[in-house]
Amino acid sequence: MISSKTLKRQTERVLRRIGLEPLIYHYVCRKNRRRFADNDRLFLAENPDLILPPPHLRFDVIACSSAEYYATTGKRMAEQIQSVIRQWGSPDTKIVCEWGCGPGRILFALEAMDTGKTMEFVGSDMYAPSIQWAQSVPDCRIGFHLNTMEPPLSQLDASVDFVYAVSVFTHLSDSLSRAWFREIMRILKPGGVFWFSTHSGQQHRNDLTAAQLEKLERGEFVAIHSWHNGSQMYTGIHCPALMKNIIIASGAELLEYQPGGNNTFQDAWIVRKRP
Ligand SMILES: C[S@@+](CC[C@H](N)C(=O)[O-])C[C@H]1O[C@@H](n2cnc3c(N)ncnc32)[C@H](O)[C@@H]1O
Numbered sequence: 001m002i003s004s005k006t007l008k009r010q011t012e013r014v015l016r017r018i019g020l021e022p023l024i025y026h027y028v029c030r031k032n033r034r035r036f037a038d039n040d041r042l043f044l045a046e047n048p049d050l051i052l053p054p055p056h057l058r059f060d061v062i063a064c065s066s067a068e069y070y071a072t073t074g075k076r077m078a079e080q081i082q083s084v085i086r087q088w089g090s091p092d093t094k095i096v097c098e099w100g101c102g103p104g105r106i107l108f109a110l111e112a113m114d115t116g117k118t119m120e121f122v123g124s125d126m127y128a129p130s131i132q133w134a135q136s137v138p139d140c141r142i143g144f145h146l147n148t149m150e151p152p153l154s155q156l157d158a159s160v161d162f163v164y165a166v167s168v169f170t171h172l173s174d175s176l177s178r179a180w181f182r183e184i185m186r187i188l189k190p191g192g193v194f195w196f197s198t199h200s201g202q203q204h205r206n207d208l209t210a211a212q213l214e215k216l217e218r219g220e221f222v223a224i225h226s227w228h229n230g231s232q233m234y235t236g237i238h239c240p241a242l243m244k245n246i247i248i249a250s251g252a253e254l255l256e257y258q259p260g261g262n263n264t265f266q267d268a269w270i271v272r273k274r275p
Pocket of ligand 1: 060062104125126127130147148149166167168
C-alpha cells in the first residue's frame with residue numbers, strides 16, 4: 001500500500017510540474033495562520049516585548065507562522081552564530097552582516113546578545129516586505145538593506161568582519177550561488193569569516209529523479225523547483241563535493257564542514273577569506 005508520505009511527495013511533484021505549487025503555498029500559509037492563531041495570541045500576551053513580524057513574513061522565512069517557533073528558533077540560531085563568532089571570528093569583530101536576513105529572525109536576537117554594544121549589525125535581503133518591516137521597528141540599531149536577486153550588496157570591499165547566511169544558498173541556482181559566494185568574499189575583510197548552510201541532497205533523495213541522482217553522485221548541482229530563485233519553492237542542492245569546489249575556486253580557506261550542522265537538516269560551513 002502507498003504511504004501517505006509517498007502520496008504527498010507524488011502530489012507535490014505533479015503540482016510542481018503543472019505550475020500550481022505557488023497556489024498551494026499561499027493556501028498552506030493561510031491555513032497555518034489559522035492553526036497557530038490561538039497559540040500566537042497567548043504567546044504574544046506573555047512576551048509583549050518580543051520583536052515579531054506579521055504571520056505571513058514569519059511563514060516566508062521558516063515555512064511556519066507560529067510566533068513561538070519563530071522566536072525560539074531565531075534565538076537558538078543567534079546563540080549558534082554567537083558561538084561561531086567567538087570560536088572563529090577575530091577577537092576584534094566589529095561589523096557583522098547577515099545576507100538573506102528576512103525580517104531579522106536571527107539578527108534582532110543576535111543584536112540583543114551584544115550587551116556591551118561593541119558590534120555593528122547589518123542585514124540584507126531581496127524580499128522588500130521583510131526589509132521594509134524590519135526597517136520600521138522603532139529604535140532599531142541594525143542597518144537593514146534591500147538587495148536584488150544578483151549581487152552586489154551595498155557594503156564596500158573588505159569592510160565586514162563576519163558574514164552569515166542561514167538557508168539562502170538552499171534557494172539559489174548554481175550560477176547565483178557562485179556569484180554570491182564571490183560577493184561575500186568581496187565584502188569580507190582579509191581573514192574575515194563566513195558561516196552558511198546548504199542542502200547536501202541526502203534529505204531529498206526521494207524527491208529526485210534517477211537523472212538528478214546521477215548528477216548528484218557526479219558532484220553536480222541539482223534543483224527542485226516550480227517557482228523563482230530565492231523563493232521557498234526553489235530548492236538548490238549543493239552536495240559537499242560541489243560546495244568544496246566553489247570554496248576552493250574562490251580562494252577561501254575551509255575551516256570546518258559540519259554535516260547536519262544547521263538544525264540537523266542542512267549542512268553548515270565555516271570559511272575564512274585568506275589574509
Ligand atoms: C529560508 S529564508 C531564511 C531567512 C533567514 N536567514 C532566517 O533564517 O530567518 C531565505 C531568505 O533568503 C532570502 N533570499 C533569497 N535569495 C536571496 C538573494 N539573492 N539575496 C538576498 N536574500 C535572498 C529570501 O528572501 C529569504 O528571506
